[in-house]
Amino acid sequence: MKKLIIIIALAGLAGSLAFGQIRIDAGIAVPIGVGAVLDGTSLEMNDVVGNFLSRTFLPLPELGLHYQFDFGQLKFGLGARAITLIIETMIWPNAFIEYNFGSLVAEAQLGGGAFLLLGLISDFQAGHVFFPDLSMWMKVGASQRVRFGAGITGIYLPEQSSSFPVVVYLAGKITLE
Secondary structure: OHHHHHHHHHHHHHHHHHHOOEEEEEEEEEEEEEEEEEOOEEEEOOOHHHHHHHHOOOOEEEEEEEEEEEEOOEEEEEEEEEEEOOOEEEEEEEEEEEEEEOOEEEEEEEEEEEEEEEEOOOEEEEEEEEEEEEEEEEEEOOOOOEEEEEEEEEOEOHHHOOEEEEEEEEEEEEEEO
C-alpha cells in the first residue's frame, strides 16, 4: 500500500512539473477599429468594414497553447494559436514573448506561415501570411490568471510590402501556466 501511495505521489509530482511548462490562453477579442499602413503612411479605414466595427459588437473567441520558457519577468513560448468565427476555425504556429511589470504585461506575438482550417472549409494551407500582434494586459484577481487588455494585430504579406492592414482590439483572457 505504501508503494502505491509513493507511486501516485511521484506521478502527481511529475505531472505537475510537466504541466508547469505548458501555457494555455483562452479568451475573447473584440475588434474596435481597422486601419492600414500604406507606403509608410498610416491610414484609418472609414469604409464598410470600419463602419461595421464601430457599430457592431463582434466577439472572436481565441485559444493559445504554448510550451513556455519562464525567466522570471520575461517569458517566451512556442506553440499554436487559434481564432474562430464559430463556423470556421483557423489554427497557426505562433511564438510569443512577454515582459511582466507586476500586474501590467507587455506582449508581442508572431504567427503564421501555415494554417489549418476547420469547419465549413477543412483544409491545410501554407504561405507567406504572418500575423504580428502587440498588446498590453492588466492582470486581475488573486491568482492574476484573468487579464484584460488592448492590442493591435496586423496581416503581413511579404509580396505586398507596400501595405500592412491592422486591426485594433479590446480583449479578455484567462492564462493558465
